[in-house]
Amino acid sequence: MQSFSKNRIVPPEVLLNGYRNGIFPMSESRDDESVRWYSARQRGIIPVEKFRVSSNVRRIIRQGRYNCQINTCFRRVMEECADRNTTWISDIIIHSFEMLHLAGHAHSVEIFDEDENLVGGSYGVSLGSAFFGESIFKKATEADKVALWHTHQILKKNGFTLWDTQFYTDHLSQFGCIEISSEEYRRRLNKALKKSADFRYR
Template structure:
């Protein structure tokens, strides 16, 4: 289990990395390349509306894992400013599910399971895991865990993790090993973000699953404007 997460988070040493202006990126969003997952670099990226995406077993010219940095057009978000409109089946699941749901109790476990259970998650490379675990230790990265306790032991069966900067939260990945447990984690995170005063929930790139949960696409310039506003917000802890 993870130690208590500090709030407010601890600012790490800065970085010499400079990212291009995300507005200049083509629609696919690729802005830069480089395998630097130090906390200072990761935070500079998220504060700029940029996120990393390692490419599995590929390597760059220097022999390091190939990591591309993205700011796609359009951007996908979950609208926190309005009451969530979950589907009838998800509302029922949220009322009667038998699971225990926690926050920041096993960040490393959630991230590991996201890599283990998703066939397309070859981008969760060891260097990435180490960087995000350090962000979590400093209080910038968070997770929601869904546990099955029916056997008398706690089994991690669903979860989601991401990075918080100011009043913006960037969801990175989620997983499930039981029906709907990733949806339970997502809905719980939405509730926690709204209660803590977050104003932007970035889910990066739309897919059918995210669309079914109510996520929508907005133009990149609008997203970057919302991010600038969100960085001025000081939310409470995710309890």
């Protein structure tokens, strides 16, 4: 773990350099005025070719219950992800990632219901052919999982080779998440950074 001095914003180039070196930023609470850098001895990833969702989620997608958009309300997605009792997404991180979004490297996948309400979503960072998933939220049944399904479609279609989840959890394992060593992660990251991929939906 590396400390980062207090700032009102972490510049996009600093964020990208961190991801390029296998570390990621977190705060301790929503109003925390500092950002720290973290790594992990064991890293969670979802192999793009092994992603899966339940039959119920697939049914919801086939029924067209939700509409998916990308990058239309990036900040709102981040704020929804941060709206919980405990969060590592501080206001400084939201401001910083909004700048990274404007620079074309941070993306949101947004799920809307039939009344055009934002009911789910996820966001992350793209660099080369690597995608660093950051957080997800839901306000309707399975909307977070539908967001992950659409994220997978985007990554698969556009040739992304590394889907980083930072940590392995039992929750993420249902989507195919596995745990690899930091050495293996570094190897995969370096390879992914040598290839370009665009995060586009259509």
